[in-house]
Amino acid sequence: MWAEKYRPKTLDGMVDQKEIVERLRSFVKSRNVSHCIFAGPPGTGKTTAALCLARDLYGDAYRGHIMELNASDERGINVVRETVKTFARVRSIGEIPFKIMVLDESDNMTSDAQQALRRTMERYTETCRFILIANYSGKIIEPIQSRCAPFRFTYLPRKDHDQHLRLIAEKENLNLLDDGLDAIFEVCGGDLRRAINTLQAAASLNRPIDAKVIYSIAGRAHPADVRKMIETAMGGNFLEARKQLRDMIQKYGVAGSDIIRQIHTEIFRSTVPEPWKLKLADIAGEIDYRLVEGADEEVQLSALLARLVEAGYELRETR
Amino acid sequence: MCAAWTLKHKPKSLRDVVGNKETIRKFVDWVKSWEGGIPKNRAAFLYGPPGIGKTVTVEALANDFHMELVEKNASDYRTEEAIKRFAGLASQYGSLFGGKRIILLDELDGLTGTADKGGVKATIEIVKTAQCPVVLIANNAYNPRFSTLRNYCILIEFKKPPAGEVMKHLKRICLREGIQVEEDALKFIARRSEGDVRSAVNDFQALAQGKKKLTYDDVLWLGYRDRQETIFAVLRMIIYSKTCEGAKRAVRMADVDLDMLFQWIYENVPAHLTDPHDLASAMDALSMADVYRGRIRRTRDWSFMRYIIDFMTAGVAMARVNTKPSGWIPFKFPQRIRMLSRSKAERAMQLSIGYKIKRKCHVSAVRASKDILPYLRIIFKNNADMAAGLAKWLDLDLRMVEYLAGSKKKSKDIIELLS
Numbered sequence: 171m172w173a174e175k176y177r178p179k180t181l182d183g184m185v186d187q188k189e190i191v192e193r194l195r196s197f198v199k200s201r202n203v204s205h206c207i208f209a210g211p212p213g214t215g216k217t218t219a220a221l222c223l224a225r226d227l228y229g230d231a232y233r234g235h236i237m238e239l240n241a242s243d244e245r246g247i248n249v250v251r252e253t254v255k256t257f258a259r260v261r262s263i264g265e266i267p268f269k270i271m272v273l274d275e276s277d278n279m280t281s282d283a284q285q286a287l288r289r290t291m292e293r294y295t296e297t298c299r300f301i302l303i304a305n306y307s308g309k310i311i312e313p314i315q316s317r318c319a320p321f322r323f324t325y326l327p328r329k330d331h332d333q334h335l336r337l338i339a340e341k342e343n344l345n346l347l348d349d350g351l352d353a354i355f356e357v358c359g360g361d362l363r364r365a366i367n368t369l370q371a372a373a374s375l376n377r378p379i380d381a382k383v384i385y386s387i388a389g390r391a392h393p394a395d396v397r398k399m400i401e402t403a404m405g406g407n408f409l410e411a412r413k414q415l416r417d418m419i420q421k422y423g424v425a426g427s428d429i430i431r432q433i434h435t436e437i438f439r440s441t442v443p444e445p446w447k448l449k450l451a452d453i454a455g456e457i458d459y460r461l462v463e464g465a466d467e468e469v470q471l472s473a474l475l476a477r478l479v480e481a482g483y484e485l486r487e488t489r
Numbered sequence: 490m491c492a493a494w495t496l497k498h499k500p501k502s503l504r505d506v507v508g509n510k511e512t513i514r515k516f517v518d519w520v521k522s523w524e525g526g527i528p529k530n531r532a533a534f535l536y537g538p539p540g541i542g543k544t545v546t547v548e549a550l551a552n553d554f555h556m557e558l559v560e561k562n563a564s565d566y567r568t569e570e571a572i573k574r575f576a577g578l579a580s581q582y583g584s585l586f587g588g589k590r591i592i593l594l595d596e597l598d599g600l601t602g603t604a605d606k607g608g609v610k611a612t613i614e615i616v617k618t619a620q621c622p623v624v625l626i627a628n629n630a631y632n633p634r635f636s637t638l639r640n641y642c643i644l645i646e647f648k649k650p651p652a653g654e655v656m657k658h659l660k661r662i663c664l665r666e667g668i669q670v671e672e673d674a675l676k677f678i679a680r681r682s683e684g685d686v687r688s689a690v691n692d693f694q695a696l697a698q699g700k701k702k703l704t705y706d707d708v709l710w711l712g713y714r715d716r717q718e719t720i721f722a723v724l725r726m727i728i729y730s731k732t733c734e735g736a737k738r739a740v741r742m743a744d745v746d747l748d749m750l751f752q753w754i755y756e757n758v759p760a761h762l763t764d765p766h767d768l769a770s771a772m773d774a775l776s777m778a779d780v781y782r783g784r785i786r787r788t789r790d791w792s793f794m795r796y797i798i799d800f801m802t803a804g805v806a807m808a809r810v811n812t813k814p815s816g817w818i819p820f821k822f823p824q825r826i827r828m829l830s831r832s833k834a835e836r837a838m839q840l841s842i843g844y845k846i847k848r849k850c851h852v853s854a855v856r857a858s859k860d861i862l863p864y865l866r867i868i869f870k871n872n873a874d875m876a877a878g879l880a881k882w883l884d885l886d887l888r889m890v891e892y893l894a895g896s897k898k899k900s901k902d903i904i905e906l907l908s
Contacts, residue, residue, distance in 0.1 A: 171846075171849070171850060171861070171879065171882075171883075173850065173861075174849060174850050174851075212860075217851045217852075221851065238851060240847065240852070240853035240854070241853070242853035242854075242855040242856055243847070243853045243854050243855060274851070274852070274853065275853050275856065278853075363860075364860070367860075367861060367864040368864065370864065370868065370875075371864040371867040371868055373872075373875070374867060374868040374871045374872035374875050374876075375871050375872070376871075376872065387864075387867060390863070390866075390867055406765070408759050408768060409759055409760075412759070416824070416825055420825070424859065425859070428859075457776070460776055460777075460779075460780050463780045463783050463784065464776065464779040464780045464782065464783040465779050465780075465782040465783040465786055466779050466782070468825065469755060469775055469776060469779040470776050470779060472755075472772060473769075473772040473773050473775065473776035475772075476759075476765075476768050476769040476771075476772035476773070477769050477772075477773070479765050479768060479769065480765040480766055480768070480769040482765075483765035483766075484765075
């Protein structure tokens, strides 16, 4: 996959996040790393930064000094108790006395596991430094946050985004047209991993890559058309909207939290009267909270759809 | 005057039997085949849901063909002993009175293990040696207990007649009883019976007997008081209850799993609460019920169950403020349960590909299966070269390649490139 092939190997090769890269370089220079939280939206280089840091620090044999764990796959407390501890307490051989533990998608860790992690971090600081990677640092418990240096990653600016994609296009001999590049940015919104995946899928068609190609790829890759679902609901067709929701969750495996995040974004992009946007956001917020507490994502989200049906109805009444 | 209409207006001739025309023809052909000697199958096994005319068909046939009908059903003892005694009758085609004989063993589902010991075995013996047509009737011919018996029978399936056919039958009764009934009312009764003609006639009698006229409003109430044991009745009670207590009582009557009942309610609420405000508050109640489900999961404290029941029953019932009752709306089987079992295998496949991606791409398998897999799918469908390269790099197995390519044909190109 090109996203892997063109993943920067060293901090110098990183496309953006200049400030962050600068601070990480100082870690390398001083041969010391503090516990870190890398927070930011997907595809902005968090994992890459962690890997680059390790490589710059330990050299090409960096693999022996770091461990990557993914909280989405192994989110329970037992992982912290066993895997993490076992790795953390053994001293690293070599010039640098500590190892690095990368906990990816750590906002998906259960709070029990986070509590257990907190003590592990403290106890084994000598032998192991932790890099927690998350989309939202808010989902990481306070005591851990206070032990970590925060790094906030932001979406790539347009210039850097374009530069990186053009580089790939050149190396892979692609005919990437300007409007195709525009479309990638619009569809992926600066999420570089997604942008590269989109580019590669577009390249598989063996055609000049223009906006039309990109839109069709994006449509096929993510049938989770939240906007359409909202429109269906607000138009009054609850059953159809619920069916679309069900397809997203069951057929395409979209997570409930992703759907509600997109709904929230779409609310403010929609054409409903301004005061209504806040009302709808309030509804979304309530359901978002219940999603965490509840047991069944579809039930929660379809309660939200029913509220949208109601809102659509009230809107038509008042007009 | 007080006779049950199901008996009083029972079809006397095959012509009048409701629905199942093709099925009946098949059955008649089999009976007629006896004229030319003993056919391959000496018994016909009629099966299908209750109240759709299996027994009536046999009776009407005997009547039309002037045959002597010898019948045994669940109310008789059917031990091996009792059935053998009965067997003598089956040993000759002609009856004492010169007509022909047909033997009916009804309600075979009722052959219970101990009381009717050996009943199935004895039935098989009769069928093997019968000299006249033997008809067996059961709801479920595929009960394992009948597996041997089935080999000796011609299987004839009775299906639920469509509402239109049931209506025709009800109209005939109206004429005979001299009752004026609104078309919509008949339709309501016919649809609600879901093909069970017997229960439709019973319902109709309960509502119409002694009246000169029956209106749509008269029958609407039928929906509220019904056989308690069925899930439909429970649903109806919950969705149409006017009091909290009434809705909650439904759960105590329900012999269904609470989770399953929740799914039924969740599936059917939108069709029955069409007003947007009502729907929103009903769905909100279900959402709260689900929150309590989550709380039980987290705390393992099952005493929260009572709140789940409150929200999923009373919460739904109280949501009805503006929606008017609008006639017969059928209850639907929860679609998502159907879908869930279907998509389970697919999700397992997606996740296993996710794990392959994870090994190379520094993402979780969960996220890979959601974020990256869709692009792979596009590539595998369009570009065998690129796909083969990726398949090798990710170390995908053949099943995964086939899944991503979407068809055997496309995956063949990729697999050829790989080898």
